[in-house]
Amino acid sequence: MPVLLNPDRAPTLSELLRAIPGGLVQKIVPGTDQWENPRIAGIGSLVNAGPNEISFIVHPKYLDQLALTQACAVIVLPEIDAQLASCTSTQSFARVVCKHPYLLYARIAQWFEWARQSARETTIHPTAVVDPTAVLAKSVTVGPHVVIGPRCKIDAMSVISAGCVIGADVEIGASSVLHPRVSIYDGVKLGARAIIHSGAVLGADGFGFAPDPTLARGAWGKIPQLGSLIIGNDVEIGANTTVDRGALENTILEDGVKLDNQIMIGHNCHIGAHTAMAACVGVAGSTKIGSRCTIGGASMISGHLTIGDDVHVSGGTAITSNVTKPGRYTGVFPFAEHIEWQKNAAVLQQLSTLRKRLRKLEKE
C-alpha cells in the first residue's frame, strides 16, 4: 500500500482516533517503544501494511498474519486483545480494541480519503454549458465540458465532474458527487449525498414497444416513456450502470440503495432502502424489490415480480418468480471439467424420463 500522507502531515494514533466519529473504540493499548502513540500515514491489510500504517484483524483465523504484520497499530476484536494480552506477546504494535473492526476500518479509510483530497476549487469551469434557468447553489462545483439543462436545481456542495450531461428539470441533492461522464435524462430526481460513477446513465427510456402491424409485419411501435426516475438519499451507483425511467409511473430507488457497476434496472422498478446489488445484475421492468436485500453479481431478476425484504440472492442466480420469505436463494449450474459436464448435461435432458423409469421400477 502506498503511503497516503507525508509523515509530517500524518496524525498520531490518538489524534486519528479522536477524529473518527461514533464511539467505536473500546480501548487503546499503547505499543512498545516508538510505537506508544505512532504516527499513522496510511491503512493497509495485515500482510501489506508498512510500519507507519494501521491495520485490522476481523477474525481469529488471521492470527498467523497478525503475528507477521509490520503495522504499527492494529484494530482488534476484544477477544483477540484478551488473547494477545494474556500471552507475553513479542509484538510491539499498538492495539485498538473494538467490537466492529471492519466498520472502524471503513471510518478510518474515510478519514484518509478526506485527508488526501486536495482542497477543491468551487467553480463553474468556463467550458461548462449551464442553462441560464438552472439554479446552482454557490458551493456547487462544475467541471469542464459539463452540460446542465434548463430549470435544473443542484444543491449545496455537490460536484458535477467533467463531461457530465444533465437534461432539463433535473434535481440533485446536497453533497452529491457525479464522477466524469454521467448522463442524466430530463426530469430525474436525485437525493443528497449521492455518488454516481462514470458512464452511468440515469433515466433513459425504458424498453417499451407495442406490436404495430400497420408499420410492417412483426414491427414494433415505440411506447414513449412518460414516467421519470426518483432516487433517494445516500445512493451509490457504479460505473456504466443504467437505471431506466418509468413508462407511466416512476422508477424508484429508495434511500441507501447501493448499485455496483454495469447493473441494469428496468422501467417501473422499485428498489427498497439499503438494498445492495453486486456488479452485472439485471432487473427487468416493473419488479419490486424490498429493503435490505443483497443481490449477488450477475444475477438476473425477471420482470413484474415482488421480492420481499431481507432476501439474499446468490451470484449468478435467475429469479423467475416472487420471493416473499426472507432468506438466501440460489440457482447456479455447478461447473466441472468440460468432459464431466458433458456427461451430466446430457442426462439433464432426460430427467423427466429418468423419473418415469424409476417410478416404474418402484412399482414392480
Added chain:
Amino acid sequence: MPVLLNPDRAPTLSELLRAIPGGLVQKIVPGTDQWENPRIAGIGSLVNAGPNEISFIVHPKYLDQLALTQACAVIVLPEIDAQLASCTSTQSFARVVCKHPYLLYARIAQWFEWARQSARETTIHPTAVVDPTAVLAKSVTVGPHVVIGPRCKIDAMSVISAGCVIGADVEIGASSVLHPRVSIYDGVKLGARAIIHSGAVLGADGFGFAPDPTLARGAWGKIPQLGSLIIGNDVEIGANTTVDRGALENTILEDGVKLDNQIMIGHNCHIGAHTAMAACVGVAGSTKIGSRCTIGGASMISGHLTIGDDVHVSGGTAITSNVTKPGRYTGVFPFAEHIEWQKNAAVLQQLSTLRKRLRKLEKE
C-alpha cells in the same frame, strides 16, 4: 402520474383521438356529466390515473382495477365495452372502444411525448467541433461539445445531443436522435428514425486476435477490424449497449431491430428485421439471427450460430447451437432456497452415474 400538460393546453377526448393516426378507434361512448368529452391532460394506469387522465384495460382480469379507476376516459376492448354497457354501470368515465388497446395507448403516449416537448432550436451549438468536410442538413440539431468527423453525412431533422463523438465517414439517416454521449466509430452507417441512447458505442473493434508466439509465450496479435457496421431504419439501441464493427465483412442490424440497454453484439453478426432483445443480452461474433425474434434479458448466444426467424428465447438462457425451428426455447437453472439448491446441485454432478445405476437395476 404527474399531469403532463397544463389543463388549458390539454385537448378534449375527441380532439385527442382525431390526432391519433391509424383508425384504431371503433367507437366512443361518452362519459356522464362533465365527462361527456373530458379534457385529457395525461395518460395513466388504471390504478394511478387521475381524473383528468385517460387509461386503458388490456384484459378482463383487470376489471377490479377498472371499477376503482379515477380516469375520466378508458380505452376498452369491445367485449369489455359490451359487458359494461349491459350492466347498469355506476361508472362515469368515457369509453374508447378499440381492438388493440395497448397499441392505442402507445399512440396516445407518442402524442403526449410530442406535445410536451418544447420547440427545439435547430442550431449547431458553438462548442461543437464539426469537421468542415462533414455535410449536415440544415434542419440538423447539434448539441454542446459534440464532435463530428470528416466526410460525415447527417440527414434532415436529426438530433445529435451533447457530448456525442462521431468518427469519420459516418452516415446518419433522417429524423434520427442520438441521446447524449453516444460514440460512433469511423464508417458506421445508421438509417432513418434511429433512436440511440446515452453511452451506446457503435462500431468499436470486434474482439479479434491471433496467437502470436513471436511476441511472447501465449501472446495475442491484434487482428484489425476492417469491416464496418450497417444499421437499417427504425432501429432503437439502449443505453450503454455496444455493437462491434466486422472483422472483414460488416456487422448488420436490419430495419426495426430494437436493442435494450447493456446489450453486446459481437463482430460480423447479422440481426434480422424487427428482432427485439431485452437488456444484458450478449451475442458472440458471426452469429446470424433471423427476423421477428425476441431474446429475453440476460440471455447469451454463442458465436458462429444460425438462429432462424420467429425464435423466442427466454431470459437467462444460453443458446449454444443452431435453432432452425420457430418456437420458444429455454434453459434456466431453477432457483430455490440455498439449502435445497445445495442438495440438488450435488446430485447434478452424479447424473451420469445415476443413470447407469438405474440401467443396472432395470436389467436385474
Added chain:
Amino acid sequence: MPVLLNPDRAPTLSELLRAIPGGLVQKIVPGTDQWENPRIAGIGSLVNAGPNEISFIVHPKYLDQLALTQACAVIVLPEIDAQLASCTSTQSFARVVCKHPYLLYARIAQWFEWARQSARETTIHPTAVVDPTAVLAKSVTVGPHVVIGPRCKIDAMSVISAGCVIGADVEIGASSVLHPRVSIYDGVKLGARAIIHSGAVLGADGFGFAPDPTLARGAWGKIPQLGSLIIGNDVEIGANTTVDRGALENTILEDGVKLDNQIMIGHNCHIGAHTAMAACVGVAGSTKIGSRCTIGGASMISGHLTIGDDVHVSGGTAITSNVTKPGRYTGVFPFAEHIEWQKNAAVLQQLSTLRKRLRKLEKE
C-alpha cells in the same frame, strides 16, 4: 468487402509480403496470367473477397469455398498447397504458402489498417483542457473536449481521443490509444501500446461497504477505495468495460491481457499475462486469475478465488470455487424447447429425493 485502397495505391503481392515482418511466408506460387504478381487492394474471406483482394484458408474443410473464391491470391497451408499443386488446378490465383495462415492474415490486416489511416495531426485540440502540471510528450495527440488532470504523464505517440476524461496523477505509456469517451480515475497507471475502447471506465471505486447500523437499520457505510489500478503493456480493453481500483492494494492487469466489451473486473483482482476474456464477463473482487487463460463470454467468476494458469472457461459458466488444474471447465444449463425444459427442470428440484429412492431400490 469494400476495397480498402485505391488500386493506384495498392501494393503488388510481392511488395505487400515484403512489408510484413516475421518470416512467416514459406513460398509464393505465382498465379496465372495477370495474377502472376497481382495488386492487392484489400483482404477478404474466401466467399467475399473480390478479384483484387487476398484471402486465406485455415483448414481443408473450406476447400469448397476455395474452389469458388474470386480472390487473386490466397494464403494456404503447406499441405493444401501440395494438394493444389498435384492436381491440375484450374484456379488462377497466386498462392502464399505459410504454416500460420491466420497469423499472416492478422499481419496483413494490420498493414492495411495502417495504410488506410490518414496521416494523423499531432496536436492538442484547442478545446482540450489540460492541466498545466501534466507532462505530455511532444508526439502526443489530444482530441477535442478532452480533460487531463494535474501531474499526468503521457508518453510518446499516444493518442487521447475526443471526450476522454483523465484524472490526476495518471500515467499512460507510449503508443497507447484511448478511443473517444474513456474515463480514467486518479492515479491509474497504463502501460505502453494500450488500446482502450470508447466508454471504458478504468479505476472507478470498487464496491466496498461495511454494515453501519448507526446510520439506519440495514444501512451501509462506504469504504473508500484507497488502492489504484495498474495495467501492463499491450493491453486491450473493450467498449464500456469497467475495471475498478483496489480497496487497500491495487487491482492489476498484467502484460498482454485482452478484455472484450462490457466486462467487469472487481477491486483487488489480479489478471495474469496474456489472459483473454470475451464480452460480458464479470469477475468479482479479490480474485486472482493466472496467465494465458481464456474466459468465454458471459461467464462469471466469484470473488476471492484463485484460478491457475492455462485455465479455459466456457462461455456462460459460473466459476464458484478455485481452479488449480489447467484445462477446460464448463457449467451451462442446456437449452431446449420450452416445454421440454419445463418437464426436466421440474425434476431438477427433486434430484436429491430421486437419488434416495434409487438407493432404496438398490438395497432391496
